[in-house]
Amino acid sequence: MARSLTILGATGSIGRSATDVILAHRAELSIEAVVGGSNAEALANVARRLGARFAALADEKGGAALKEALSGSGVASGAGESAVIEAAQRESDVVLAAISGTAGLRPTHAALKAGRRIALANKESLVCAGAAFMADASRLGAEIMPVDSEHNALDQALAAGANRDVEKAIITATGGPFRTWTRERIATASAQEASAHPVWSMGSKINIDSATLMNKGLELIEAHHLFGLEAGRLDVIVHPEAIVHGLVQWRDGAVTAGLALPDMKVPIANALRHRERLPMDLPRLDLAAIGRLSFEKPDETRFPCLALAKAALEAGGAMPTVLNAANEIAVAAYMAGRIGFYDISENVERVCSNFARGSVAAPASVPDALVIDKEAREAARRLIPAYA
Template sequence: MTRSLTILGATGSIGRSTADVVLAHRDEFRVEAVVGGRDAEALAKVARKLGARFAALADEKAGSDLKGALSGTGIAGGAGSSAVIEAAERDAELVLAAISGTAGLRPTHAALKPGRRLALANKESLVCAGAAFMADANRLGVTIMPVDSEHNALDQALAAGRNGDVEKAVITASGGPFRTWTRERIAQASPAEASAHPVWSMGNKINIDSATLMNKGLELIEAHHLFGLEPDRLDVLVHPESIVHGLVQWSDGAVTAGLALPDMKVPIANALRHHERLPMDLPRLDLAAIGRLTFEQPDETRFPCLALARAALRAGGAMPVVLNAANEIAVEAFMTGRIGFYGISECVETVCSTFLKRNNMTVPATVLDALAIDEEARDMARQVLSGPAEAKPLLGAGKRR
């Protein structure tokens, strides 16, 4: 049976891998709409390749470029936030939501329509507005299918038993580029070094989140909302080989784990079919050839962002929104050379503690509430990072906690 599909974030790494899956199974999917950010030519190319009916670009200024790139194709197009929302709301049975950052929150929420399936790769929908987002999804009868390899592995592993019998659900981390580095060496790391992920090919922001282990902390918050598991039943293990993506420890001592080679097309294919296997012509996992799988506890002294994310998850309320917003501003500052590597965690910690003292930390009731808190926390992070230009590079450049 052919399913209609919309891809939000079609020009990013997840979107490109999704296109590969769709092209390998043209009889399975009909592409209704594709959404991109600023690159009109890249979006038009993927729209033509997939035979999409509609293409939307987030950058309104690039609308004329998109119109020109789509000329003669018969594909309708639009640009700006209203066009992106239109794409999300168009008639499709399945939406893959892979717009990164808080920019993806509104269109991902707009994609929640009665009876629809949502393949979710936008972290911020759950980190910033998890309770409201999941409540709306449940009210509308939307099936959420996690795309991240870790959550997809947990989704499959949890099918082996009841949530009440889960002792611990564990997501894994490669450890990032600094897994074996000393704290002193990490403090001197450049943005280029932090962006060099040892396993996955992702954007610079996500690569740096992996280097700080903030990415794993955000994934714990996601898992809490996706699977309804309390913070003390969620954990992280460092696993450099990135073969085991998630595992579940059951109350009887048994463990169910999800293993696969590190290729995003595997969880994408699973999410698109929702537990129905979609045959993929990919290399097979050969455990004998790999020979050894290693695991270690994450070091929260060298990687304090993970501890901050755990604390935000335990605190609940608006704290995960604040954590995410401050992190995005701090990572941007690090990428532009304004602060050192540990300036990221220092900024996030300062904003979270300041926000906690000054503000009502109740759970955001709606996505709009979450976005308002997000903007306030971003402003606070910018204030933390402001000051004399000569002082900024010192933040996080080797200071011991």
């Protein structure tokens, strides 16, 4: 049976991979709406290629350019936050939530409705407002299906048993571009060097989060909410080959793992048609040709952001929300050349410590999360001049 689909973040790396999956399976997948950030031409091109009914640009100033680019196509369009929310709420079976950062939280939440699947690639929805978001999804009858390769692999591996029998759920990390660098060398790394991910092609911010290992910390918080596993049953292991994406160790000693070549089209296809696997014309995993898979523990001395994220998960309350907000501000400052690599973790640690003194409760709703997010961002911005 054909499924209708809306893509939030259609012009980003996840959106581009999703476009390839959809074009290869037009009989199974139709497009209701697409959402982009500020590139009107790129969004119009995606909307035309996929035959979308509606296109929305987050940047309100680009509305006229989008309308012109879609002239004669029959695709309706809009711009600004209201148009993005409209796209998220239009009738469709599946919403692929791939808007990067906290900006994706409100439209992803707006997409929740009975019987709908949310193919979730926006981890901030769960990092910033995990308990409230999952409670609303349950109350409204929406299914959350993870798109990140690690969580998608865990979702499949966890099907092999009951949650009560899980001893440890483990996500993998490539180790990023600085896996073998000394701390002294990492301290002088430029944003360009930090953005050079050894395996995945992602946006600059996510690449830098991968270089600091903050991305893995955020994924642990996401896994906690997705799978209902407490911090003590979640872990990270470094796996440079990026073939094993997630592992579940059971209480009887057995391990179930999810393996695939590092191509986001694989977890995207699985999330869109879960339990109805789409045939994919992709290279097959040849373990004999690869020959060797290696694993190592992450070094939290060289990569303190991972330890900070683990501490935020353990602390609970609003700490994950604060952690994410401070990190986004610090990474932006690093990308702008205003601070150094280790100033990112220093900034995040100081902001989290300041908020910890107030023991801020977990946000009870998405609006509450956005208020805490704003306060934490302002606190992080005030610290930036000290490093700059």
